[in-house]
Amino acid sequence: MSSEQPVKKRISESTIHRLSMYFRTLSLLQKEGYETVSSKELARREKLTPAQVRKDLSFFGSFGTRGLGYDVIELKAKIGEILGIDRVWKVAVVGIGNIGSALVSYKEFTRQGFKIVKLFDNDQRKIGSNHKGIVVSDIKNLEKEIKEDGIEMIILTVPATVAQYMVDDVVRAGVKAILNFAPINLKVPPDVYLRNENMSMELEYLSFAIRNNHTPKNMK
Amino acid sequence: MSSEQPVKKRISESTIHRLSMYFRTLSLLQKEGYETVSSKELARREKLTPAQVRKDLSFFGSFGTRGLGYDVIELKAKIGEILGIDRVWKVAVVGIGNIGSALVSYKEFTRQGFKIVKLFDNDQRKIGSNHKGIVVSDIKNLEKEIKEDGIEMIILTVPATVAQYMVDDVVRAGVKAILNFAPINLKVPPDVYLRNENMSMELEYLSFAIRNNHTPKNMK
DNA sequence: AATTTCTTGTGAAGCATTTCACATGAAAAA
DNA sequence: TTTTTCATGTGAAATGCTTCACAAGAAATT
Numbered sequence: 492m493s494s495e496q497p498v499k500k501r502i503s504e505s506t507i508h509r510l511s512m513y514f515r516t517l518s519l520l521q522k523e524g525y526e527t528v529s530s531k532e533l534a535r536r537e538k539l540t541p542a543q544v545r546k547d548l549s550f551f552g553s554f555g556t557r558g559l560g561y562d563v564i565e566l567k568a569k570i571g572e573i574l575g576i577d578r579v580w581k582v583a584v585v586g587i588g589n590i591g592s593a594l595v596s597y598k599e600f601t602r603q604g605f606k607i608v609k610l611f612d613n614d615q616r617k618i619g620s621n622h623k624g625i626v627v628s629d630i631k632n633l634e635k636e637i638k639e640d641g642i643e644m645i646i647l648t649v650p651a652t653v654a655q656y657m658v659d660d661v662v663r664a665g666v667k668a669i670l671n672f673a674p675i676n677l678k679v680p681p682d683v684y685l686r687n688e689n690m691s692m693e694l695e696y697l698s699f700a701i702r703n704n705h706t707p708k709n710m711k
Numbered sequence: 712m713s714s715e716q717p718v719k720k721r722i723s724e725s726t727i728h729r730l731s732m733y734f735r736t737l738s739l740l741q742k743e744g745y746e747t748v749s750s751k752e753l754a755r756r757e758k759l760t761p762a763q764v765r766k767d768l769s770f771f772g773s774f775g776t777r778g779l780g781y782d783v784i785e786l787k788a789k790i791g792e793i794l795g796i797d798r799v800w801k802v803a804v805v806g807i808g809n810i811g812s813a814l815v816s817y818k819e820f821t822r823q824g825f826k827i828v829k830l831f832d833n834d835q836r837k838i839g840s841n842h843k844g845i846v847v848s849d850i851k852n853l854e855k856e857i858k859e860d861g862i863e864m865i866i867l868t869v870p871a872t873v874a875q876y877m878v879d880d881v882v883r884a885g886v887k888a889i890l891n892f893a894p895i896n897l898k899v900p901p902d903v904y905l906r907n908e909n910m911s912m913e914l915e916y917l918s919f920a921i922r923n924n925h926t927p928k929n930m931k
Numbered sequence: 932a933a934t935t936t937c938t939t940g941t942g943a944a945g946c947a948t949t950t951c952a953c954a955t956g957a958a959a960a961a
Numbered sequence: 962t963t964t965t966t967c968a969t970g971t972g973a974a975a976t977g978c979t980t981c982a983c984a985a986g987a988a989a990t991t
Contacts, residue, residue: 502923504916507919510915511912511915530968531968537896540949542951545969556957557956558958558967561969575922589813594809594810597809597810599910599911600911644914644917646914667921676736676756689819690814691817693906694800694823694825695734695823696727698800699727701887705722705904723977749937762979763980766940766978766980768940769939774939778989
């Protein structure tokens with residue numbers, strides 16, 4: 492029996508991203524030895540308004556104490572629950588090129604509960620090689636191994652030319668969440684979540700900002 | 712004498728990101744041999760509304776022909792100008808760890824006009840080593856070499872613990888744009904543009920989406 | 932040449948997000 | 962115990978962004 496609370500309102504992407512930011516800052520506050528934190532202080536650290544912080548949290552419940560603020564450990568746990576990172580997610584990396592193999596050792600993933608447990612590639616020279624203790628599997632066994640290992644998320648770091656084929660394979664294996672690094676618009680069924688990580692876009696934003704003397708409200 | 716047109720309205724971050732997407736899709740359309748494209752077709756490919764596409768462009772001028780659409784090559788050039796990628800930007804990577812060295816061979820940067828011309832690290836074992844034809848410099852020479860080479864953007868891929876020191880150095884060297892990969896809130900002077908690339912955040916979004924059966928309007 | 936078809940560019944409307952402002956209640960101080 | 966201080970939680974207002982809907986203009990068709 493599930494005690495899952497359905498989210499009443501439609502939560503915006505921005506709110507979710509800010510929750511991620513709060514979570515990270517709360518970890519830091521915890522390390523720094525703070526027991527409580529106010530929306531004002533949290534806002535200061537994230538360059539937001541206190542009202543924004545309180546509103547974001549209010550979509551999910553009331554976690555604070557008037558006159559005092561939020562309990563750091565408790566709020567961190569609550570946000571972890573909301574984000575679904577109060578557990579470990581098994582992740583596979585498909586495409587062990589430069590970016591793919593770099594991500595295998597990306598500490599921040601582990602820290603937030605994403606455990607890379609499997610690597611796939613189609614290159615015979617890479618298959619069987621070891622990256623941080625994980626042996627690269629043949630992409631041919633993708634469906635079988637993903638199911639066996641109960642992998643729920645995929646990081647896709649293959650060339651754009653083959654990305655769609657890989658997505659189709661991954662979807663066939665039952666995966667519902669894909670983080671795509673290829674600069675291409677991929678098609679997925681409606682029940683599969685797809686996010687695109689496009690690092691070049693961020694440099695383009697910087698380029699635009701310099702050229703236009705841009706002053707946005709929320710340079711994230 | 713500059714013929715630069717100041718941007719009248721405040722342009723939203725979303726609009727800039729969509730311009731980047733249009734630019735990429737226009738390159739593809741060009742390769743596919745299309746001479747013109749309508750807002751409808753562009754919208755279909757990006758999963759947006761045609762009105763959104765037209766509105767985005769309208770902030771910067773009118774580039775289309777009624778009844779016909781946009782000239783692919785011309786529009787691509789215009790957006791390139793707007794984004795400031797109608798030229799080559801010299802970029803340096805600071806921190807040649809896993810991510811840093813992976814980014815040196817990231818083709819998409821080159822494709823969009825970002826040329827990595829210098830690498831910096833503080834590790835004696837890395838200094839002098841060669842990555843795709845670029846020799847890693849000692850971080851001690853950062854200010855001098857950045858000025859000499861006319862580097863305008865920095866990709867920062869150092870551990871979070873030293874990121875702020877590196878930013879301070881980079882700012883001192885006169886750099887006005889930084890793309891930061893360290894999961895930490897950095898401080899920069901108001902005239903320096905800072906973007907944070909946080910790959911873990913995207914996985915957290917996926918985690919949230921799965922847990923909450925989230926159906927947002929614009930899964931970007 | 933006139934008509935039809937198509938698609939842009941853009942005010943206005945509709946929606947979404949952020950900020951304001953204050954009632955509420957808890958803790959600290961007197 | 963009473964008063965003061967502080968900070969949350971939240972409707973309402975303000976702001977921002979997206980979509981609608983249509984006039985206008987260009988090309989294609991008759």
